[in-house]
Amino acid sequence: MNVAAIDIGTNTVLLLVAQIDADGKIIPVVYEQRIPRLGNGVDAQKNLQPESIRRVVDVLKEYRATVTRFNLEKVIVAGTSAVRDAHNREDLALLIKNQVGFDLEVLSGDDEAYWTYRGATSGVPGVQRATVVDIGGGSTEITIGNARTVENKISLNVGSVRLTERFFKHDPPTHTELESAITCVEDELAKAKGFDFEDRTLIGVAGTATSLAMLDQGCKEFSIDAVTNYHLKLDNVNALFRTLRAMPSVEILNLSSVMQGRNDVIVAGTLILREIMAHYKFTEMIVNERGVRYGLAIREWEKSLSTHQGVLL
Structure with a gap:
């Protein structure tokens, strides 16, 4: 299985393109990091700033050009703390969808913790x-x-x-x-x-x-x-x-x-x-460099197993 996982954090936007073998082992193919600081001012103002949003969208356009080179079954784009806290997170999601074509998933704090754990322990x-x-x-x-x-x-x-x-x-x-x-x-x-x-x-x-x-x-x-x-x-x-x-x-x-x-x-x-x-x-x-991106890749692999088993049943 080939997947891409993009983690939109408060400070960074991280990309992982990976192959996952039949045993669930993750083989990284592409690892990229950019630091657009989406969360600038969110703690005080509870809103994402227009310039910060623009920087993130620009990074996602760059990542889109990267992931289209691969035959991927899934591209996951997940927002964490800054996106969770922002009142205008739907504005970000809409802009990403319209300008980049990605669907934004906002992870809860519990989900972020769980999938980070799964990603980290895999390494x-x-x-x-x-x-x-x-x-x-x-x-x-x-x-x-x-x-x-x-x-x-x-x-x-x-x-x-x-x-x-x-x-x-x-x-x-x-x-x-x-x-x-x-x-x-x-x-x-x-x-x-x-x-x-x-x-x-x-x-x-x-x-x-x-x-x-x-x-x-x-x-x-x-x-x-x-x-x-x-x-x-x-x-x-x-x-x-x-x-x-x-x-x-x-x-x-x-x-x-x-x-x-x-x-x-x-x-x-x-x-x-x-x-x-x-x-x-x-x-x-x-x-270890393995965080929530790796966990989300594991999540998609486990989903594919469940779907495959359901078809067999």
């Missing part, structure tokens, strides 16, 4: 008990489960863009601003009080996790091999946070090309990750 073989963390621009999903089954999941209303816009008025942020952000994150993390985090492998997906993996290794350019299943220690996250919080965003940009489009929100993302690891007592995290 870390041998894990029996996992906690998957997806720090996005607008929200953070935390999901626990085993190799195939999700046991508990929650979508928290903190993300790197949202936290930056809400609390950081200076560049770099002041001590008071950082403390306010930490308090906000801690209040959100308390909502997962019934979760069993003991003896679980922490897996981190999305831009904050992969960017920190690159910085921790001193990589100047993105490398999928360097990211995949990299073990990031809590001590190293703390050290990165101490460094980044004291740097103006223009200086952060010079650290690596992976900071392009993230340099002004990476402090908030690192803060969220640091608080998660400390709060739930994780000493290290396995970084």
Whole structure:
């Protein structure tokens, strides 16, 4: 089965074109990332801005040209936190349909958490008990489960863009601003009080996790091999946070090309990750690039199996 999955996030728009074999193994064919920051201002105004929408539509037109080169059974286009929160999300959906020809699916926070978990665990073989963390621009999903089954999941209303816009008025942020952000994150993390985090492998997906993996290794350019299943220690996250919080965003940009489009929100993302690891007592995290796009690809493969079995019956 050949599918494409496009994840429209608060900060990024990500494309995956993949083959899925008879056993459900995902073989990536195309992986693309653009950073149009759709969620700019959504936390305060609850609406997607016209310029942000235009940037996303332009990216989708580019992706359409890419996916039409392949014989695909399905193209999934999914919106997450910023789209969920925006009062004018139907305007975005209509524009995408009219100008690009794609149907926009808006994922609930629970669905985003579930399919992110399924995608992430598909890329870390041998894990029996996992906690998957997806720090996005607008929200953070935390999901626990085993190799195939999700046991508990929650979508928290903190993300790197949202936290930056809400609390950081200076560049770099002041001590008071950082403390306010930490308090906000801690209040959100308390909502997962019934979760069993003991003896679980922490897996981190999305831009904050992969960017920190690159910085921790001193990589100047993105490398999928360097990211995949990299073990990031809590001590190293703390050290990165101490460094980044004291740097103006223009200086952060010079650290690596992976900071392009993230340099002004990476402090908030690192803060969220640091608080998660400390709060739930994780000493290290396995970084993986497989997020909700991979989970949605798995969803379509499982649907095709059900349809095929139904025909046989």
